[in-house]
Amino acid sequence: MTFRVRFAETDQMGVAHHGAYVVWFEAGRVEWLRERGLSYRAFEDDGLSLAVSELRLRYRRAVRFDDELTLDTRLVALRSRGCAFAYTLTLSESGELVATGESDHVATDRSGRAVRIPEPWASRLAALAGDGAAPGRC
Amino acid sequence: MTFRVRFAETDQMGVAHHGAYVVWFEAGRVEWLRERGLSYRAFEDDGLSLAVSELRLRYRRAVRFDDELTLDTRLVALRSRGCAFAYTLTLSESGELVATGESDHVATDRSGRAVRIPEPWASRLAALAGDGAAPGRC
Amino acid sequence: MTFRVRFAETDQMGVAHHGAYVVWFEAGRVEWLRERGLSYRAFEDDGLSLAVSELRLRYRRAVRFDDELTLDTRLVALRSRGCAFAYTLTLSESGELVATGESDHVATDRSGRAVRIPEPWASRLAALAGDGAAPGRC
Amino acid sequence: MTFRVRFAETDQMGVAHHGAYVVWFEAGRVEWLRERGLSYRAFEDDGLSLAVSELRLRYRRAVRFDDELTLDTRLVALRSRGCAFAYTLTLSESGELVATGESDHVATDRSGRAVRIPEPWASRLAALAGDGAAPGRC
Numbered sequence: 394m395t396f397r398v399r400f401a402e403t404d405q406m407g408v409a410h411h412g413a414y415v416v417w418f419e420a421g422r423v424e425w426l427r428e429r430g431l432s433y434r435a436f437e438d439d440g441l442s443l444a445v446s447e448l449r450l451r452y453r454r455a456v457r458f459d460d461e462l463t464l465d466t467r468l469v470a471l472r473s474r475g476c477a478f479a480y481t482l483t484l485s486e487s488g489e490l491v492a493t494g495e496s497d498h499v500a501t502d503r504s505g506r507a508v509r510i511p512e513p514w515a516s517r518l519a520a521l522a523g524d525g526a527a528p529g530r531c
Numbered sequence: 532m533t534f535r536v537r538f539a540e541t542d543q544m545g546v547a548h549h550g551a552y553v554v555w556f557e558a559g560r561v562e563w564l565r566e567r568g569l570s571y572r573a574f575e576d577d578g579l580s581l582a583v584s585e586l587r588l589r590y591r592r593a594v595r596f597d598d599e600l601t602l603d604t605r606l607v608a609l610r611s612r613g614c615a616f617a618y619t620l621t622l623s624e625s626g627e628l629v630a631t632g633e634s635d636h637v638a639t640d641r642s643g644r645a646v647r648i649p650e651p652w653a654s655r656l657a658a659l660a661g662d663g664a665a666p667g668r669c
Numbered sequence: 670m671t672f673r674v675r676f677a678e679t680d681q682m683g684v685a686h687h688g689a690y691v692v693w694f695e696a697g698r699v700e701w702l703r704e705r706g707l708s709y710r711a712f713e714d715d716g717l718s719l720a721v722s723e724l725r726l727r728y729r730r731a732v733r734f735d736d737e738l739t740l741d742t743r744l745v746a747l748r749s750r751g752c753a754f755a756y757t758l759t760l761s762e763s764g765e766l767v768a769t770g771e772s773d774h775v776a777t778d779r780s781g782r783a784v785r786i787p788e789p790w791a792s793r794l795a796a797l798a799g800d801g802a803a804p805g806r807c
Numbered sequence: 808m809t810f811r812v813r814f815a816e817t818d819q820m821g822v823a824h825h826g827a828y829v830v831w832f833e834a835g836r837v838e839w840l841r842e843r844g845l846s847y848r849a850f851e852d853d854g855l856s857l858a859v860s861e862l863r864l865r866y867r868r869a870v871r872f873d874d875e876l877t878l879d880t881r882l883v884a885l886r887s888r889g890c891a892f893a894y895t896l897t898l899s900e901s902g903e904l905v906a907t908g909e910s911d912h913v914a915t916d917r918s919g920r921a922v923r924i925p926e927p928w929a930s931r932l933a934a935l936a937g938d939g940a941a942p943g944r945c
Contacts, residue, residue, distance in 0.1 A: 400699065400709070401548050401692040405541040405596055405851065408919065411859040412539055412829040416677040419826075423676065423735065433676070434735040437819065445825040448864045455858070455919050458543055459699065459710040505822065505869050538837065538847070539830040543713065546781065549721040550691040554815040557688075561814065561873065571814070572873040575681065582731070583687040588724045593781050597837065597848040643684065643731050677826055679819040681872055686815050734819055 394424045394464045395485055398456055408455035414492055415448065418480045421466035422496075425478070429521050436514060443476065443498040444505070450494040454484075461485040471522040473509045475499045532562045532602045533623055536594055546593035552630055553586065556618045559604035560634075563616070567659050574652060581614065581636040582643070588632040592622075599623040609660040611647045613637045670700045670740045671761055674732055684731035690768055691724065694756045697742035698772075701754070705797050712790060719752065719774040720781070726770040730760075737761040747798040749785045751775045808838045808878045809899055812870055822869035828906055829862065832894045835880035836910075839892070843935050850928060857890065857912040858919070864908040868898075875899040885936040887923045889913045 402413040422443075423433045436443070456462060463485045470477035475498050482491040500510045510518065540551040560581075561571045574581070594600060601623045608615035613636050620629040638648045648656065678689040698719075699709045712719070732738060739761045746753035751774050758767040776786045786794065816827040836857075837847045850857070870876060877899045884891035889912050896905040914924045924932065 399692060400542060400695050401550055403543040404538060405543065405545045406856050406858070406915075406919075407543045410539050411862065412826055412833075415826040415829055416675060419677055420675050432735070434733070437734065442820050444820070444866070444869070446866050448825065448862070448866075450862045452858070452860050452862075457710070458713065459708070501820075505820075537830060537834050539833055544718050544720070544777075544781075549724065550688055550695075553688040553691055554813060557815055558813050570873070572871075575872065580682050582682070582728070584728050586687065586724070586726045586728075590720070590722050590724075593720070595848070596851065597846070639682075643682075676818060677824050680814060681817040681819065681821045683819045688815055 394421055394466070395461055396420075396464070398458050398460045398462065400458050403458045406455075408457055409460075411450070411452060414450055414452070414482070414494070417462070417464055417482065418450075418466070418478075418494055418496060421464045421480055422478055424464075425466040425468070431514075431517055431521075439511075439514075440503045441508070441511070441514070442501045444501045445496050446475070446499045447497040448494070449496075450492060452492050453490045454492075456484065456491055462491060468518070468521060469495070470497075471518055473515070474507055475510075476518065532559055532604070533599055534558075534602070536596050536598045536600065538596050541596045544593075546595055547598075549588070549590060552588055552590070552620070552632070555600070555602055555620065556588075556604070556616075556632055556634060559602045559618055560616055563604040563606070569652075569655055569659075577649075577652075578641045579646070579649070579652070580639045582639045583634050584613070584637045585635040586632070587634075588630060590630050591628045592630075594622065594629055600629060606656070606659060607633070608635075609656055611653070612645055613648075614656065670697055670742070671737055672696075672740070674734050674736045674738065676734050679734045682731075684733055685736075687726070687728060690726055690728070690758070690770070693738070693740060693758065694726075694742070694754075694770055694772060697740045697756055698754055701742040701744070707790075707793055707797075715787075715790075716779045717784070717787070717790070718777045720777045721772050722751070722775045723773040724770070725772075726768060728768050729766045730768075732760065732767055738767060744794070744797060745771070746773075747794055749791070750783055751786075752794065808835055808880070809875055810834075810878070812872050812874045812876065814872050817872045820869075822871055823874075825864070825866060828864055828866070828896070828908070831876070831878055831896065832864075832880070832892075832908055832910060835878045835894055836892055839880040839882070845928075845931055845935075853925075853928075854917045855922070855925070855928070856915045858915045859910050860889070860913045861911040862908070863910075864906060866906050867904045868906075870898065870905055876905060882932070882935060883909070885932055887929070888921055889924075890932065 404410040465481040469479045477497045480494045536547045542548040603619040607617045615635045618632045680686040741757040745755045753773045756770045812823045818824040879895040883893045894908045
């Protein structure tokens with residue numbers, strides 16, 4: 394996924410605000426699923442969510458308005474009730490490392506209760522888990 | 532309602548981003564209702580929303596991180612299916628005018644369809660409409 | 670410009686928050702300039718800004734997470750110290766109208782003072798003004 | 808610091824978006840300084856910033872629009888070129904734990920370069936470090 398830093402995402406330090414990265418990582422998850430034929434919107438339409446239970450970000454280099462960034466998203470763990478993603482953000486032009494991060498997720502139903510990831514989602518995600526994820530680690 | 536400009540609300544011009552005002556005006560509506568014994572959360576819990584159909588903002592003076600602002604919110608119109616609010620934002624210390632604006636709203640149900648404002652909300656809002664609102668104008 | 674509604678841009682009504690449109694319109698201005706060989710980043714690097722002095726938005730139809738939207742941005746007025754843009758937002762697939770809006774802008778220097786748009790920016794924008802803008806109207 | 812969840816901070820899951828916590832924690836740092844007679848705005852006016860180098864958040868319980876939250880912020884480490892804060896977020900009414908987190912910071916100058924925290928800021932922060940911070944640990 395490539396995208397540009399929006400003006401509204403900058404702060405008075407003249408760089409992208411550290412909170413914007415959280416939104417980019419979330420968009421990375423959605424695109425990761427889409428590229429593999431899965432729709433997070435359909436997941437939500439089924440009354441499910443992947444609620445974030447933990448988030449870790451390491452900022453290595455500030456980025457500016459209009460910088461083009463490349464986000465690499467990976468499913469790094471999958472279990473019956475959740476999963477984990479990892480992220481690497483770089484400047485598209487130079488390849489310089491901008492930030493890394495990980496997010497842990499818990500599957501929840503409409504009332505916010507933790508649930509087992511139901512079929513067919515569990516099988517679909519499991520089929521992708523070979524794609525770098527370590528089943529059961531999350 | 533008084534509040535301070537958050538750091539995350541600034542942009543690289545060193546002032547509050549013009550999009551932040553939209554969020555402040557929304558918070559102003561919520562507080563306006565609360566001060567009059569009405570809860571917008573309870574309104575939403577009843578499956579209703581006051582969807583924004585039109586928004587107008589005039590920016591008179593930039594404000595900076597940590598500036599304390601005072602927001603004056605008024606119900607300026609009420610009809611069976613919607614209402615309108617007006618806003619005046621000033622610097623708390625000097626009273627200088629920062630921005631003015633208006634928002635028009637349509638009552639909607641959970642599916643997003645326009646509906647008549649149901650009881651007891653219609654009566655409660657009507658009782659407040661003398662408080663500056665012009666019934667039927669919206 | 671086409672883009673998708675981000676998850677973080679939704680609110681508990683299940684649709685894109687009305688504040689997100691302000692950020693999209695801003696991105697539309699940046700892309701409008703880029704498509705015409707101008708860089709808003711270079712404009713800012715020259716110590717200039719196009720501060721928003723007025724904003725008007727009309728919401729016609731709610732949009733949901735992951736909807737693909739098309740934003741048409743136009744320079745509709747240009748004068749020595751400012752300009753105005755107009756926006757039409759539609760659903761990419763159906764072409765349905767989502768929102769329209771206009772923004773008025775004042776050129777400012779680093780200290781936030783209103784200034785004449787300096788060269789070469791004034792000439793470059795004037796050359797584009799035939800592209801739909803009404804010089805002097807703003 | 809107590810505050811309410813803004814409507815714009817919710818997402819379509821009906822709870823506060825996980826990105827909003829990053830903004831709240833930042834506001835917590837600003838208020839922590841203010842309560843101790845220091846102004847982060849004055850720090851920025853001196854051309855300095857406390858850039859976030861790492862951020863960790865653990866989400867324990869979702870919160871809803873209009874929930875009143877209490878944020879406890881602590882300086883947990885201080886060194887010549889940076890510091891670290893820790894956060895505990897609870898529901899004001901019940902005291903239930905909502906989230907915890909930590910942020911690491913690097914002092915930077917206007918060009919974004921890491922610098923030693925200059926006087927009088929270094930001494931002022933050191934005087935507060937007994938207030939729970941472990942000097943040198945960050």
